[in-house]
Amino acid sequence: MMSSFVYLENNLFSQSEMSMNFTVSDKSRGIVELIKDGLTVMVNNYNKYVYIQLVLSYYGYHKANEQINSFLEGFYEVIPQAIVNILQLEDLENLLSGISKIDINDWKNNTNYTGENADANHPTIIAFWKVIESLSDLQLRKILQFCTGCRSVPIEGFKTLK
Known part of the structure; x- marks a missing residue:
């Protein structure tokens, strides 16, 4: 994916060569619009940097955030959040390790x-x-x-x- 972004960033393309809109395809969520009306906004040489930033943000933050939330949900089943919130970091480390x-x-x-x-x-x-x-x-x-x-x-x- 990264090499595709580097190529996109470093080259000029005609609109027909790009044929991309401001969406990503997600296995669990389907087509996700990165901006309002992302299905209708086409990527071009002027907005491709914004597109790259939004895609990286989606996969680097939003997708990771889903996994972090799933982890926390399971973690809080073992140690309730109310207890975790009152512990100092050292206490939590000692409790776990x-x-x-x-x-x-x-x-x-x-x-x-x-x-x-x-x-x-x-x-x-x-x-x-x-x-x-x-x-x-x-x-x-x-x-x-x-x-x-x-x-x-x-x-x-x-x-x-x-």
């Missing part, structure tokens, strides 16, 4: 040890936590993902992570 900052003490306090030496005071477990405490946030998320399959902690903390 979990907490990005990993609290190592919370992780330690909610870790269940199993096996022969299943004790928080065992030298191997102490060494493990020393290594964990020395890691960057990115490294912690990678370890967490390896151990649990999750890259972030649920909003309620490690106690809810199974």
